[in-house]
Amino acid sequence: MRKIWDFPGGIHPPENKHQSTATPIRTLPLPDALYIPLQQHIGAPSQTLVGTGDRILKGQMLAEPQGRVSVAVHAPTSGTIEGIVPHPVPHPSGMTDWCVVLRPDGEEQWTDLEPLEDYHNESAPALLARIRRAGIAGMGGAGFPTEIKLYPPRDDKVRTLILNGTECEPYITADDMLMRTRAIDIVRGLEIMAFILEPEECVIGIEDNKPEAIEALKQAVAGTRIEVAVVPTKYPSGGEKQLIQLLTGLEVPHGGIPADIGVMCQNVGTAAAVYRAVRFGEPLISRITTLTGEGLANQGNVETLIGTPIRFLLEHASFDASRTQRLIMGGPMMGFTLENPDVPVIKTTNCIIAGSPDEFPAPPPAQPCIRCGMCAEACPMELLPQQLFWFAQSQEFEKAEQHNLFDCIECGACSYTCPSTIPLVQFYRYAKGEIRRQREDQIKSDRARERFEARQARLEREQAEKEAKRKARAEAAAKAQAEKREPAAETPKKSASAAVEAALARKGMKAKAETPAAPETPDIATLEANLTKARAKLRNMQGLLKEARDQGGDTEKLERAVAKNEERVATAQAALDAAQAPAAAETPAPDLDTLKANVDKAAAKLDTMRSMLADARSEGGDNVDKLERAVAKNEQRVKAAQEALNAARPAPSTPTADIPELEAALDKARAKLETMQGMLQEAREADGDNVDKLERAVAKNQDRVARAEQALADARKTADAES
Numbered sequence: 001m002r003k004i005w006d007f008p009g010g011i012h013p014p015e016n017k018h019q020s021t022a023t024p025i026r027t028l029p030l031p032d033a034l035y036i037p038l039q040q041h042i043g044a045p046s047q048t049l050v051g052t053g054d055r056i057l058k059g060q061m062l063a064e065p066q067g068r069v070s071v072a073v074h075a076p077t078s079g080t081i082e083g084i085v086p087h088p089v090p091h092p093s094g095m096t097d098w099c100v101v102l103r104p105d106g107e108e109q110w111t112d113l114e115p116l117e118d119y120h121n122e123s124a125p126a127l128l129a130r131i132r133r134a135g136i137a138g139m140g141g142a143g144f145p146t147e148i149k150l151y152p153p154r155d156d157k158v159r160t161l162i163l164n165g166t167e168c169e170p171y172i173t174a175d176d177m178l179m180r181t182r183a184i185d186i187v188r189g190l191e192i193m194a195f196i197l198e199p200e201e202c203v204i205g206i207e208d209n210k211p212e213a214i215e216a217l218k219q220a221v222a223g224t225r226i227e228v229a230v231v232p233t234k235y236p237s238g239g240e241k242q243l244i245q246l247l248t249g250l251e252v253p254h255g256g257i258p259a260d261i262g263v264m265c266q267n268v269g270t271a272a273a274v275y276r277a278v279r280f281g282e283p284l285i286s287r288i289t290t291l292t293g294e295g296l297a298n299q300g301n302v303e304t305l306i307g308t309p310i311r312f313l314l315e316h317a318s319f320d321a322s323r324t325q326r327l328i329m330g331g332p333m334m335g336f337t338l339e340n341p342d343v344p345v346i347k348t349t350n351c352i353i354a355g356s357p358d359e360f361p362a363p364p365p366a367q368p369c370i371r372c373g374m375c376a377e378a379c380p381m382e383l384l385p386q387q388l389f390w391f392a393q394s395q396e397f398e399k400a401e402q403h404n405l406f407d408c409i410e411c412g413a414c415s416y417t418c419p420s421t422i423p424l425v426q427f428y429r430y431a432k433g434e435i436r437r438q439r440e441d442q443i444k445s446d447r448a449r450e451r452f453e454a455r456q457a458r459l460e461r462e463q464a465e466k467e468a469k470r471k472a473r474a475e476a477a478a479k480a481q482a483e484k485r486e487p488a489a490e491t492p493k494k495s496a497s498a499a500v501e502a503a504l505a506r507k508g509m510k511a512k513a514e515t516p517a518a519p520e521t522p523d524i525a526t527l528e529a530n531l532t533k534a535r536a537k538l539r540n541m542q543g544l545l546k547e548a549r550d551q552g553g554d555t556e557k558l559e560r561a562v563a564k565n566e567e568r569v570a571t572a573q574a575a576l577d578a579a580q581a582p583a584a585a586e587t588p589a590p591d592l593d594t595l596k597a598n599v600d601k602a603a604a605k606l607d608t609m610r611s612m613l614a615d616a617r618s619e620g621g622d623n624v625d626k627l628e629r630a631v632a633k634n635e636q637r638v639k640a641a642q643e644a645l646n647a648a649r650p651a652p653s654t655p656t657a658d659i660p661e662l663e664a665a666l667d668k669a670r671a672k673l674e675t676m677q678g679m680l681q682e683a684r685e686a687d688g689d690n691v692d693k694l695e696r697a698v699a700k701n702q703d704r705v706a707r708a709e710q711a712l713a714d715a716r717k718t719a720d721a722e723s
Contacts, residue, residue, distance in 0.1 A: 002203070002229045005249040007242045009380040010234040011413045013170050013333070015209065016359075020173045020292040023300040025181060028316050034076055034102040034307030035087045036062060040346040041137040042144045043069030044685065048100065054081045057111035059283050062100050065132065067682055071145050071347075072135035074283035075111075076305035079104040088343045090329055092336040099344070102307065113281035124196045127278060134277035135347075136284045140164060140238075140267035141330070143348045146274065149264070150196055159262035160248060161199040163190050163271055165206040165213065166231065168238035169331030172351040174288045175268050177301045179206070179213035182272055183220035189271030190226060192278050197264065202226045204268070205243050209233045235333065236411040240265045242380050254407060269350075284347060291317045295324030295354025304345050310352060311341040319354060326360045328353040333412040367420040375414035375424060381407050385414040389424050392431035397438070400431050408432075458615060473529060480526040524579050531572040538565040539629070595645040602641045603703065606634040610699055614692045642707060646714065659715050666708040673701040 039045035046063030050056060056075045063073040080103045087099040119127060132147040163186070167175040179186060186204075194202050204221070206214055208230050217228045231237055231246045241252045243265060250261045258264055269287065276282045285306055292299045297318035304313060310329070327338040330351055338352070375385035383404060391400035405428060414424045545558040613627040680694040 002227060002247065003249075004229065004231055005246055007237075007245045007380055008382050009378045009413060010236065010242075011378050011416055012233070013235060013416060015233075016171050016292070017173050017176070017209070019299045020171070020290050020301055021176060025177050025288060026300060026302045028302050028304055028308070028313070030077060030104045030106060030305075031308050031312045032103070033082065033309075034079075034104065034305060035099040035309065035342075035344040036073055036076070036102060036307035037087075037089045037344065037346055038063050038073060038098045038100065039089075040073070040143060040306070040348065041071040042142065043067070043071065045098070046070060046073045048084055050081050050100065052081055052083050055079075056081060056102060057109050059113065059285060060111040061133075061135075061283070062102075065145075067685055069145055069148055071137045071143075072133060072283070073100070074135055074285050075102060076285040076307055077102070077104045078107050078109040088340045090338075090343045090346055090349065094339050099307075115281045116278055119192055119195065119278050127192065127196055130278055130281075131274055134273070134281075134283040136270065136273045136277060137347050138267055139269035139273065139287060139347060139350070141334075141348050141350065143346075146266070146270055149266070150193060156259040157262060158197045158259065158264045159200045160264075161190070161194055161197055161202045162243060162247060162263060162265045163202070163204040163268055164238060164240070164243055164265050165204055165210075165217070165268040166238035166243060167210075168207060168233070168235045169333050170235075171292050171353055172290050172331050173292075174290045174301055174350045176210050176213050178272060178288050179210070179268055180216050183213075183216040185272040185275045186217070186268045187220040187224065187226060187271075188279070189273070189275035190266075191224070192274055193266060193271065199264075203247055204228045205231055205247055207231055207233045207237060236380055236409070236413065239380065239409050239411060241409070254404060287345070287347060287349065289313070289345060289349055290351040291354075292351065293324070293328075293354035294356035294359055295320050295327075306347060307344045309342050309344055310338065313345070313352060314341060314354065317354075323356050324354045325357040325362075326353075326355045328355060328360075332360070333416070334410060363423075364421050366422045369420055369422060372419060374417045374419065378413040378417045380411065380413065381409060383408060385424055388431070389422065389427050392427040395434070397431055397435050401435055405431055405435070454615065458612060473532075476525045476529055480529075524576070527572065527576040527579050531569070531576050534565065534569045534572045538562065538569050541565050543625075595641070595648050599638065599641040599645055602634065602638040603700075606631065606638050606703075607696060607700055609634050611692070611696050614695055638703070642710075646710075659712070659719065662708065662712040662715050666705070666712055669701065669705045669708045673698065673705050676701050 038048065044065075044067045047066045048063045050062050056062070056079055058075055058078045060075045061072055062075055065072050082101040082103050084098060084100050086096040087101075088094060089097045089099070114130075116122065116130070128147050128150060131150065132145070136146040137143045138146060138149070165175055165179055165186075167173070190202055190204070202225065204217055204226060206217065206228065208214075214228065214230060221228055229247055231243075236242055237246060240258065244258055244261075244263050245251055248261075248263060250263065252258055252263075253260060273284050277284070286303055287306065288301050288303050290301050291313055296314070297320065299317065302313065302316075327341065328335045328351075329338045329343075329349065330336060332353065332355070335351070335353070369386060369389070371386065373386070376383075379385055381404075387403055388400055388405055388408070391397070391403065391405075408428050410425050410428060412425050415422070418424060541558060541562045545555060545562055548555045548558055609627060609631045613624065613631055616624045616627050676694060676698045680691065680698055683691050683694050
C-alpha cells in the first residue's frame, strides 16, 4: 500500500458532481458546421493544408504543426471546407482566431489509418512521431503538446510516471465517466507511455469520491505493475505539483518542472487518446465534455467532436436561458465566463456550466482586506496571497515577483475563502500579464540596442577601412611621383602604344587617333589607381543617370557621360592589362595551396559583404546599392578564383575513382544546406534574433553546394572523355 502524504492549504467546496453522473456518456448528432481553431494548444498555431472547397475525409490532417512546440489539427468528420475565417474561440477575452469551417456531409467516411498491432516492435522515437501526427495535446486543461512532454529528458530520468485522475474541481465529471467506461484504454495508454519513458513505477492517482472509477481502474490494472493510489478529496489535489506531493512526498523546486525530481504527470484523457492513436492510428478529433448546471434540463456527459459550437451542445441539453445566471467554460474555480456560446469545443474543453442564480449569485462588492490570514492558510503553494494582492494593486510588480508570484497556480482557493470577497486571482493574473509585457519590452529594447551598437561598430569599421584605403592611395601616388623624378628607363614608346591598342582591340574598342603616345611607361600602381578612379567616376555617372530616369528628367547628357566614362574605364583597364602582361609572363604560376588560399580569402570577403548587406537591409541603410555592387563584385572574384584553382589542378589519372567521393561530398553539402534552411525558417517564424546569421550560413552553404556540383560535373565529363 502506497503511503499518501499531504499538501499544505486546500479547501473543500461543494462538489456538485452527482448531477452529471446519473446517465451514461451520450453521443450527439452532427452539427451543421464545425469551427476548428488552428491553435488549441500551447505553442505555435498549426499551418493549414487545405483550402476552400476541398473534400475532406474523417481523420484527415487539416493543419500541420509549425515548429517544435505545436500540434496538428484533424477533421472530426467528412465534409467540405467552406473557408478559413476568424471566429470567436474559447478565451476569457472573447477574442477571435483563425478557424477551419467544415460542413459535414453525414457520410462519416474515414481517411486511411495506420494501425499498429504491437508497439513493442517500434522504437520510442517512432511512437512519439505517431503521437505527434495524431495531434494529441494535454487534455487536463493546459494543452501542452503530449509528444514534447513525453520526450525522454536528457539529464533527468523519469522514475515515477503519474496518471492524474483526481478531477478535483467541482461540477466536472468528464474524467470520472471516462475512467468508469474506458479504463482499459487508459491503462493501455499508460503502458505505451511507460514503454517510451521506462520509469521505475507507474501510479494512477484518483480521489476517494469516485468509487465506481476506482473499481474499474483496479480491475483494468490487474496483472500489471501499475498501482491505483486513492487520495483524500481536497481541492486542488488535481494540481500537478499537489498530486506529486500527495503520491511521492516530493516538492517541485521553485522555477522547476516535475522532471527535475524524476516525476512526470499525464491526464487520464491524454492516456486514452495516446492508446487510440498508437493502436488504431486515430487522431484526436473528439473529447468527453460535462454539461451541467441548473440551467440545463438534461445534465450529463457527451462525447462531442472538436469544433462543435457550444450553442449546439446547450440546445441538446435543453438549455433554459431564463434560469441561467452565468455560462462558464471549465470549472467554477478556474474556469471563465463564456460571453458568446458560438465558440467551438476544443481539445481542452472539459465542462460547460449553465449556473443558476442560486448556484452562482452575483458576488457582493469587494471590501477592504481585514488581514485575517485565511487566504494564506488556504494557499496550496504556501504563498502570501495578501502581500501579493497589495503589490499587484500598487503595481509593485518587481516585489510581487520576488515573493514568488509565478508559483501561484491560480486555483482560486484564496478568493474562495476571502471574507472580504476580494477577487485575488484576478489581481495575480493582471500582475503576471504586466510582468510578461515588461519582459517582452525589455527584450525588444535589448535587441534594438544591440542592433544600434552593431551598426555603430560597422560604421566605424567602414570608416577605418576608407581611411586605410585613402592612405594607401596617397602612398601609391607619392611613390609614383618619386619614380617619375628618377630617370626613366629607355622603353620603346611605339611598343607601349601598340600594346594598348592591342588590348583595346581585344575588348572590341578602337583607340582614338588623337590620343598622344605616352611619354613613358607608367608603373602598375599608377595604372591601378587610374582604373579605380575611372570606375568610381563611372559609378557616379550611372547613379546620376538612374536618378534622372526615375524622376523623369533629361537623361541624354548623362547617357553620353556614362558612355564616355565606360570608354575611359576600358582604356584604363587595357593599359593595366598591357602593363601586367610581361610581368605575368615572368611570374611563375602559383601553386595549388596559394590558389586554394585565394578561394578561401575571396569566399570570406564575400561572406563579410553579404553580412554587411543584410545588416543594411534590416536597418534601412542608405548604402544598400553600394553593398549590392560589392557583393556582386566579390561573387565574380570567388568564381574567378575557383576557376583558376580548377584550371591549375592536374587532370586525375583515374577520374572515375573520385566520382563516389564527390557524390558523397555533394550529398553532405546538400544535407547541411537543408538543415540550415530549416533552422532559418524556424527562426523566422519564432522572430528569433539569429535570422541574419542563419541567412549568411544558408548563402555560404549554397555556394558550397554549387562548388560540389561543379566538381562532380567536371569529374564525370573527364571520365566520359577518357572512356
